[in-house]
Amino acid sequence: MSHMRYCCLMAVDRDHVLRTAAALLTRKxxxxxxxVAKAAGxxxxxxxxxxxxxxxxxxxxESLGIAECESALDAARLDEGPARDAVHRLVREIEPAAGLLAFLYTENQLFEGEQQNIGWARIDDRIAALFRRGQxxxxxxxxxxxxxxxxxxYGLLGSAAWVVAEGRVARNDFTHMIVELLLGGALRHHTTGQREES
Amino acid sequence: MSHMRYCCLMAVDRDHVLRTAAALLTRKxxxxxxxVAKAAGxxxxxxxxxxxxxxxxxxxxESLGIAECESALDAARLDEGPARDAVHRLVREIEPAAGLLAFLYTENQLFEGEQQNIGWARIDDRIAALFRRGQxxxxxxxxxxxxxxxxxxYGLLGSAAWVVAEGRVARNDFTHMIVELLLGGALRHHTTGQREES
DNA sequence: CGCATGTGAGACATTGATGTCTCATTATGG
DNA sequence: CCATAATGAGACATCAATGTCTCACATGCG
Incomplete structure (x- = not known):
């Protein structure tokens, strides 16, 4: 604590500003x-x-989003246990960042001159590796x-974040909705007469 | 003065302009x-x-997107046959409009003072009715x-359109990717018929 | 208390997109 | 061939967001 400087209101909580901005920009x-400034107070x-x-x-x-993503990836321990359980943990851990990710997902088109791109690529690789392991x-x-x-x-995370923000589904269902659809799909698999061929 | 009838057919192809604009705005x-003007020539x-x-x-x-969506919905004959086949037809029919829809999907946030909203609501209802029928x-x-x-x-359509536009997957896989994931999920199921070979 | 720092409020110029206008050119149809 | 109409090019004002600046105020610290 001794290394922290206590000044006035002490350098506006940068993290708070970022999170407020993320919440606002996700909506608009x-x-x-x-x-953004007004929203952050x-x-x-x-x-x-x-x-x-x-x-x-x-x-x-973007940096915040990447950091939160990688934290979620770490916390989900993608290498451990069945891949399906790892996917479940991943979605659960990444839920708080879903809104921010949805915003960045649409905003990224603007950054053709990439630089942070390496961060996203690393994340992509880790998730893709999980699916590959499951295969x-x-x-x-x-x-x-x-x-x-x-x-x-990514798409399901964005859709779920959107539909939850709209209040059209319960926030509690977030992880279940995504995991069940992504892994199991919409079809019932215990019924007789199921056929899959196109 | 009788309104412009068939005078100089120079009348810029409105539809062409719209589709060019859609293609451009989907990317940027x-x-x-x-x-937009330059892109449309x-x-x-x-x-x-x-x-x-x-x-x-x-x-x-937005009107174009709604119209194409409803055309796709009509062409897919959502009320006929197994719901799963109807979903397949729907995705196949809606593929050409996926890029435009992805653009509108993100742009719609700006229209809080809705008006076309009824169009989207009608489309939502028809698709939701299909899933309800399947249930x-x-x-x-x-x-x-x-x-x-x-x-x-919607999310999967957007993701697929994006990943295809990026060239990271083949355009031919569009419908298969979406339908198989949406209906069957990523898990291998020990039921008859699912493709698991090579 | 006085100093330093961080902040809020607001003025100001700049920039970029937009909307509107005019005028010359081209193409169409009678 | 001529009248009409649509277009292209560009000038221009407008507007909103941005970036920069100054100044006053408040608070922590010596």
């Missing part, structure tokens, strides 16, 4: 710097002191590529 | 009116003669609500 991706000037500009803010959000262990079907399964997971 | 949702002035402003353009795209017929599991299945379908 075109929100103004002024709106600070002035535009102060916001601009902490983040050089809108670009820097979005970059910071090799015989748990997952092999006609759906790990790349597609990874992307589909 | 912040594209300028000038960029017309001048900004002409673009502005046909669409009062950016708002009007996006509205027109009642015993084909689909009942622990995943039609609302969620509908939203999940």
């Amino acid at each position: 991706s075109t929100a103004t710097m002024d709106e 600070i002035s535009r000037a102060t916001l601009h002191r902490h983040f050089a500009g809108r670009d820097a803010l979005v970059r910071a959000l 090799q262990s015989g748990e997952f079907r092999i006609d759906l590529s790990p790349v597609w399964l990874t992307e589909a997971l | 949702s912040t594209a300028t009116m000038d960029e 017309i001048s900004r002035a002409t673009l502005h003669r046909h669409f009062a402003g950016r708002d009007a353009l996006v509205r027109a795209l 009642q017929s015993g084909e689909f599991r009942i622990d995943l609500s039609p609302v969620w299945l509908t939203e999940a379908l």
Whole structure:
């Protein structure tokens, strides 16, 4: 504690600003710097002191999103146990970041001159590796590529975050909805006469 | 003056402009009116003669998206045969519009003062009704609500359109990827018929 | 208490997109 | 061939967001 400096209100909680901005931009991706500042309870000037500009803010959000994603990946221990359980843990751990990820997912198109891209690539690889492990262990079907399964997971995370935010489904169902659909699909599998062929 | 009948057929192909704009905005949702005009091969002035402003353009795209969606819904004959086959037909029919839908899906947040909203609601209802029919017929599991299945379908359509546009999966796999994941899930099931070979 | 720091409020110029206008050009149809 | 109409090019004002700046205020610290 001795190394912490106690000043005035002490350098506006950067993390709080980022999370508020994430929550706002998730709902309204075109929100103004002024709106972001008001949402965070600070002035535009102060916001601009902490983040050089809108670009820097979005970059910071991207870094936050990557960090939270990797934390979730670590916490989910993707290498341990059945792959299906690892997927379940992953979705559970990543849920709090789903909104932010959904925002970044749509905003990323703007960053063609990538740089943080390596962070996303690393995350993609770790998730794809999980699906690949599940395929090799015989748990997952092999006609759906790990790349597609990874992307589909992103899409489902975004859809679920959206529909929960809209209040059209209960927040508690978040993990169940995604995991059950992603792993089991919409079809009933215990009924007789099930046939799958196209 | 009798309104323009069939005078100079120079009349810029409105549909072509819309589809070009859709393609561009799908890739870069912040594209300028000038960029849209250039992409469509017309001048900004002409673009502005046909669409009062950016708002009007996006509205027109929304109408186009709704129309294409409803055409797909009609062509898929959702009421006929097994629900799972209807889902397959739906995805196949809706594929060409997936990019446009993905764009509108993210852009819709801006339309809080809805008006076209009724169009989307009607589409939502028709798709949700399909999933409900599948549940009642015993084909689909009942622990995943039609609302969620509908939203999940949108998410998967968007993800698939994106990953195909990125060139990370083959365009030919579009329908298969979505239908198999949405209906069957990633898990291998020990039921008859599921593709598990090589 | 006085100093330093961080903040809020607001003025200001800048930038980029937009909407509107005019005018010349081209193509169409009678 | 001529009148009409649609287009392209560009000038122009407008507007909103941004980035930068100054100044006053509050609070922590010596």
